Amino acid sequence: MNKKLRRSLSLLLAMTMVTGLLGGCAGGSDSVDAVTDVKDAGTQAAGAASEDGTSDPWQLAATSTYEPYPETVTYTIGLRVRADVAYPEGSTDTAEESAYTRFMKSKLNIQNENAFEAADDNDYNQKVSMAITSGDIPDIMNVTYDDFKELAENDMLEDLTDAYNNCASDLMKEIYASNDNRSLDMATIDGKLYAIPTTAISSGPEMLWLRGDWMDKLGLEEPKTLEDIENIVKAFVKQDPGENGAGKTVGIPLCVDGDTNYIYGNYSGAYKANNIFTSFGAYPEQWIEGKDKTAVYGSVQPEMKQGLQVLADWYKEGVIDQQLAVRTYDDIKALVTDGKCGSYFCGWWAPYDLAGSYELNPDVEWRAYILPAGSDNKVTMWSGNPNQNYFVVRKGFEHPELLVKAKSITLDYNQGDAAYTDDSAECKEYLDYVAHGYGVEVIGGFDWYDAAARAYQHISEAIDGTRNPDEMNAYEHSLYESCTKYLEAVNNKEKPEKANWLDYNARMVASKLMNDTEVNIVQPVFFSQTDSMSLMWESLRTLERTTILKIVTNEISVDEFDTFAEEWMNAGGQQITEEVNEAIN
Amino acid sequence: MKKRKKIDLLTVFIYAVVVVMGLSCLLPLLNTLALSFSSSAAATAGKVGIIPVSFTLSSYQKILNDQQFWRSFLISVLRVMAGTSLNIFLVITMAYPLSKSRREFGAQKIYIKFVIFAMLFNGGMVPTYMVVQKLGMINTIWSLIFPGAVGTGNVILMMNFFRSVPKSLEEAAEIDGATPFQILWNIFIPASKPCIATIVLFCIVGHWNDYFSGILYITKVHNYPLQTYIQMIATTFDISKITDIKKLEEFLAVSEKTLNSAKIVVSVIPLLLIYPFLQKYFTTGLVVGAVKE
Numbered sequence: 117m118n119k120k121l122r123r124s125l126s127l128l129l130a131m132t133m134v135t136g137l138l139g140g141c142a143g144g145s146d147s148v149d150a151v152t153d154v155k156d157a158g159t160q161a162a163g164a165a166s167e168d169g170t171s172d173p174w175q176l177a178a179t180s181t182y183e184p185y186p187e188t189v190t191y192t193i194g195l196r197v198r199a200d201v202a203y204p205e206g207s208t209d210t211a212e213e214s215a216y217t218r219f220m221k222s223k224l225n226i227q228n229e230n231a232f233e234a235a236d237d238n239d240y241n242q243k244v245s246m247a248i249t250s251g252d253i254p255d256i257m258n259v260t261y262d263d264f265k266e267l268a269e270n271d272m273l274e275d276l277t278d279a280y281n282n283c284a285s286d287l288m289k290e291i292y293a294s295n296d297n298r299s300l301d302m303a304t305i306d307g308k309l310y311a312i313p314t315t316a317i318s319s320g321p322e323m324l325w326l327r328g329d330w331m332d333k334l335g336l337e338e339p340k341t342l343e344d345i346e347n348i349v350k351a352f353v354k355q356d357p358g359e360n361g362a363g364k365t366v367g368i369p370l371c372v373d374g375d376t377n378y379i380y381g382n383y384s385g386a387y388k389a390n391n392i393f394t395s396f397g398a399y400p401e402q403w404i405e406g407k408d409k410t411a412v413y414g415s416v417q418p419e420m421k422q423g424l425q426v427l428a429d430w431y432k433e434g435v436i437d438q439q440l441a442v443r444t445y446d447d448i449k450a451l452v453t454d455g456k457c458g459s460y461f462c463g464w465w466a467p468y469d470l471a472g473s474y475e476l477n478p479d480v481e482w483r484a485y486i487l488p489a490g491s492d493n494k495v496t497m498w499s500g501n502p503n504q505n506y507f508v509v510r511k512g513f514e515h516p517e518l519l520v521k522a523k524s525i526t527l528d529y530n531q532g533d534a535a536y537t538d539d540s541a542e543c544k545e546y547l548d549y550v551a552h553g554y555g556v557e558v559i560g561g562f563d564w565y566d567a568a569a570r571a572y573q574h575i576s577e578a579i580d581g582t583r584n585p586d587e588m589n590a591y592e593h594s595l596y597e598s599c600t601k602y603l604e605a606v607n608n609k610e611k612p613e614k615a616n617w618l619d620y621n622a623r624m625v626a627s628k629l630m631n632d633t634e635v636n637i638v639q640p641v642f643f644s645q646t647d648s649m650s651l652m653w654e655s656l657r658t659l660e661r662t663t664i665l666k667i668v669t670n671e672i673s674v675d676e677f678d679t680f681a682e683e684w685m686n687a688g689g690q691q692i693t694e695e696v697n698e699a700i701n
Numbered sequence: 702m703k704k705r706k707k708i709d710l711l712t713v714f715i716y717a718v719v720v721v722m723g724l725s726c727l728l729p730l731l732n733t734l735a736l737s738f739s740s741s742a743a744a745t746a747g748k749v750g751i752i753p754v755s756f757t758l759s760s761y762q763k764i765l766n767d768q769q770f771w772r773s774f775l776i777s778v779l780r781v782m783a784g785t786s787l788n789i790f791l792v793i794t795m796a797y798p799l800s801k802s803r804r805e806f807g808a809q810k811i812y813i814k815f816v817i818f819a820m821l822f823n824g825g826m827v828p829t830y831m832v833v834q835k836l837g838m839i840n841t842i843w844s845l846i847f848p849g850a851v852g853t854g855n856v857i858l859m860m861n862f863f864r865s866v867p868k869s870l871e872e873a874a875e876i877d878g879a880t881p882f883q884i885l886w887n888i889f890i891p892a893s894k895p896c897i898a899t900i901v902l903f904c905i906v907g908h909w910n911d912y913f914s915g916i917l918y919i920t921k922v923h924n925y926p927l928q929t930y931i932q933m934i935a936t937t938f939d940i941s942k943i944t945d946i947k948k949l950e951e952f953l954a955v956s957e958k959t960l961n962s963a964k965i966v967v968s969v970i971p972l973l974l975i976y977p978f979l980q981k982y983f984t985t986g987l988v989v990g991a992v993k994e
């Protein structure tokens with residue numbers, strides 16, 4: 117009897133242990149009740165106090181930038197996380213309990229609870245769609261423009277106009293002003309602000325990156341015209357300065373890998389030829405204002421033909437990679453890294469992608485040129501979408517200003533200089549996380565439209581001694597230190613560290629070029645989707661991309677472009693163009 | 702007189718196909734292994750084949766410090782232990798009565814039809830998700846274990862194996878006064894070791910390699926099982942959507958081939974360790990189960 121009892125007891129104990137162990141992973145579910153309690157308490161307190169005047173701390177918190185809430189406000193959020201998320205050694209932090217959340221709690225007394233997390237953009241957007249469909253959205257989400265519009269049309273979003281006017285810091289307003297408030301305009305519907313958009317920084321003009329050590333070896337002059345480019349690349353391919361063996365050096369690579377990479381589009385992306393087209397006044401894959409002030413699709417305009425003619429000729433001459441149709445993005449990167457390709461188009465950020473090239477060959481020297489210029493001797497670029505994403509607040513959330521307040525604080529510490537004067541433990545830990553890229557910032561900030569050029573100005577001034585190195589934000593400061601290390605190493609005739617080489621080339625060489633070169637900027641007029649696009653865009657894009665690829669690779673002549681443009685219009689392009697014009701008017 | 706084995710064209714062809722298929726399985730694995738031990742510059746330059754170039758252990762050093770990797774690793778181990786135990790328990794307790802003849806268990810046929818029906822048709826992803834959600838299992842380890850708790854295919858495998866156990870053994874035990882549970886525990890399970898080992902292996906591999914239920918049911922990254930975590934870092938990052946320098950840094954970190962390869966290699970090790978111990982049962986378990994008396 118006793119024995120039996122003991123056995124069943126130990127079994128019970130074992131079972132409890134297993135459940136306890138597994139339960140450790142569960143979490144979350146019971147805390148929901150606690151959250152509602154806090155919220156209820158909050159609303160009650162706010163309700164009670166609003167009767168006896170404005171001195172009420174809830175009211176104060178709701179109308180000022182920095183005033184913390186009297187009690188912890190818990191909000192739910194759909195969180196985008198970093199795919200490479202990591203935490204300091206030995207820490208048990210999660211996205212719901214980290215330096216970021218502790219910092220926000222100490223500043224504003226707010227705490228996030230994650231309704232869902234996703235790293236991949238597609239994955240995240242899918243979860244947002246699921247939340248919208250089920251009608252149960254978290255208090256705060258970070259959504260695409262299309263989802264933002266859908267949410268706003270279905271009256272699911274809180275109006276943030278008052279929250280922005282009351283609680284946005286001056287710095288936030290200043291940053292939005294750096295792109296003429298285009299970001300806010302896109303988030304405004306019928307005069308009401310429905311989102312705090314995350315700005316996209318200007319990518320700057322696209323550059324032609326050339327191997328300077330090869331140019332010196334062959335005694336080549338700096339390129340200025342299309343012809344110069346052709347001659348330099350021809351010399352690279354034929355004279356083989358990299359000693360790869362005859363026929364092993366490839367010309368300018370153009371990436372047509374997958375859905376998102378193509379010969380053109382996405383200005384300042386890697387391995388494209390956008391500047392060839394803009395120099396003739398063509399803006400492929402962009403909706404731009406045409407001659408009669410209506411929106412037109414750039415890829416089907418007659419200006420395209422001149423750019424295509426250049427590329428087709430270059431392909432015939434071997435100036436363009438002969439295998440462009442079959443190379444993946446990684447293949448091209450391997451060619452560049454391995455010294456088998458010494459010329460490509462990319463934005464100012466190219467050096468960050470050249471780490472391997474420098475590591476394998478420390479003598480490598482990459483030079484950037486902004487060209488070819490159009491008839492007015494200036495290069496023309498088009499600007500990108502002013503926004504990356506839109507932070508929205510669920511309609512009915514009691515503290516919509518929480519989003520604006522948290523964003524303002526984040527901006528103060530990242531884009532502003534609050535970090536230098538705050539020596540609280542939370543702030544130190546927060547900055548440490550930011551510097552190392554630990555964890556996931558919950559609400560996060562955004563950057564100046566001209567962040568890259570500003571960084572160059574600040575760093576170069578500090579190097580010249582005209583600016584105190586502390587008079588720049590923390591991120592710029594770390595770049596400044598990296599660049600000084602590079603210069604020190606060069607002065608001492610040592611090999612600079614890889615990271616310093618990257619920073620110096622991107623921030624001081626390419627960014628300088630970007631900052632000093634005047635370019636024309638064309639503003640596309642439409643960045644969204646129309647109704648018919650979801651049905652027809654896929655086939656129209658396939659038509660466009662296969663035809664253009666055939667033209668570039670000399671399979672069909674450039675004259676076929678007119679037939680293609682007509683076919684594109686008839687296959688639904690006309691209708692979509694009309695819809696785009698309706699949408700922007 | 703010795704009979705020389707004739708080598709005809711067909712044999713050569715079959716061998717060629719088998720070798721090519723074998724290599725197509727082996728080479729990617731060797732390439733991943735080589736990448737994980739190479740310097741990242743060599744990997745980016747596409748110089749690594751099946752032998753590491755500029756050998757380094759730095760990727761593995763990085764993994765050692767990666768909290769999330771080990772957290773996910775632990776969750777996967779936990780899931781395999783709990784999930785496989787539950788699978789085996791349910792498979793055996795279900796297959797045993799079904800293996801009885803119709804005289805002993807009247808409704809046996811109906812239940813088998815039920816099992817086969819469930820094998821061929823299911824509710825689909827969304828309804829299954831809704832069931833899991835309504836049961837409150839979202840974001841818990843149970844959501845990874847319960848939806849696939851009864852492997853119907855395994856039940857049929859097990860059932861057939863039980864049927865092949867000689868009837869006389871069972872009768873002898875009955876005469877000695879054994880209860881049905883004792884017969885199952887003392888006669889059938891020991892006699893079915895090869896089959897159970899095979900099913901254990903199936904379940905372990907299935908649980909360990911499954912990443913999709915993690916994507917579906919786990920909403921927080923720190924609760925991800927290992928394969929879901931690896932899927933997250935290994936999916937192609939869309940470089941055209943890079944609109945700020947932070948995104949670029951993330952892209953470069955995630956596209957670090959050597960580190961990702963090292964993570965894949967580490968995630969394969971547990972299975973490589975288990976396989977040799979269970980493999981000897983593998984072929985007998987499958988074949989014997991299919992033979993009837």
